[in-house]
Amino acid sequence: MPIIRTERAEVLWAAESTFGTLASAPYARFGIHDTIEAPDPEFGWEPFFGVFSGRDRATILRGQTTLRGSIPDIRLQSGLTTFMVNHVLRPVAGTDELVDPFTLYIAYRDTGGSVQLGRYFLGGKVNRATVQAAEGQELRLSVDEMLFLSMQTTRNSGNDTFSASNPAADPGASATGRYLFASGDVTIAGISFPRVRRFALSIDNQLEPRHYVQRDGSTGLLHANDLVEGRRMWRLEVDVDIVNPASGGDLELWDFLINQGASGAGDQGATLGGQVVLTFNQAGSGAGSSTLTLTCGSTPSTTTPAGVLTAAPHSIPAPPAGIVPVTASFDIDQITIATT
Numbered sequence: 001m002p003i004i005r006t007e008r009a010e011v012l013w014a015a016e017s018t019f020g021t022l023a024s025a026p027y028a029r030f031g032i033h034d035t036i037e038a039p040d041p042e043f044g045w046e047p048f049f050g051v052f053s054g055r056d057r058a059t060i061l062r063g064q065t066t067l068r069g070s071i072p073d074i075r076l077q078s079g080l081t082t083f084m085v086n087h088v089l090r091p092v093a094g095t096d097e098l099v100d101p102f103t104l105y106i107a108y109r110d111t112g113g114s115v116q117l118g119r120y121f122l123g124g125k126v127n128r129a130t131v132q133a134a135e136g137q138e139l140r141l142s143v144d145e146m147l148f149l150s151m152q153t154t155r156n157s158g159n160d161t162f163s164a165s166n167p168a169a170d171p172g173a174s175a176t177g178r179y180l181f182a183s184g185d186v187t188i189a190g191i192s193f194p195r196v197r198r199f200a201l202s203i204d205n206q207l208e209p210r211h212y213v214q215r216d217g218s219t220g221l222l223h224a225n226d227l228v229e230g231r232r233m234w235r236l237e238v239d240v241d242i243v244n245p246a247s248g249g250d251l252e253l254w255d256f257l258i259n260q261g262a263s264g265a266g267d268q269g270a271t272l273g274g275q276v277v278l279t280f281n282q283a284g285s286g287a288g289s290s291t292l293t294l295t296c297g298s299t300p301s302t303t304t305p306a307g308v309l310t311a312a313p314h315s316i317p318a319p320p321a322g323i324v325p326v327t328a329s330f331d332i333d334q335i336t337i338a339t340t
Contacts, residue, residue: 002112020123023103032075039069067148078290079176105168123149132200139179177286189274195241206230234332242324273305295336
């Protein structure tokens, strides 16, 4: 008898031309990953305790429905960066402040190859995500929270979410290689720091679901009517070993902490901030070659300061550590991403 197995599952995505409308083919993979927190409905049941009810609830009301999921660990491949570029880190174009929407497809397959439960989640937007890497690892994307407007399923079992529309098809594995931490370069305010051990770039779109007076009359589910973008927040953490005291060396991080790229003497001038540039090359097995560059911070100016350091404590670690590790925390105004 065929059984459902996790390694036969499918997870695909496609960009939506209209927010909240099922995306057309083709669909794509996210990269290399082995898990997903499916955004299946979470019901906000509201129990009612009133007079004559006793200590147990008298009734219950179906409240708002939330579709919330995550993909904790995606190993990025050079041929599969479109989702990260367009739906996670896309720079604001002109006055367009909206997060690009997408449709998510999740399907169970049994050992006989048949789809047993196919689900489409519509109107998807990434709320929070992290791009990170550490020594000995690959460049990774974590979709920490993604929200959706509605869902439909190909399982025809009398459920009101059934739809025969089924445009998703697996394009197969990408032949391209991955970006390795060991094949990268990090510069902070124009100074190269070769002893970086870890970095984590996080984004928070501060999405807020809106449940207006309208609702889905065909299903009775109180899905969100809109996902409204809030202020976009960028945070960057970089772990650096402080070893080289020479001019242009590791202590430049301390200097930047004190003056924040100030225009003028010491910390008395106007703050300029600085850019943090992270560059990674495709390495190891895989077809082709590619370089991915993350520029954290706009062009520094006294009018619009770029990346600024919020903290970088140069402490003395406990034994047996023989060198000084510093975690530098940056507040970033914007991100630019490029692949070549």
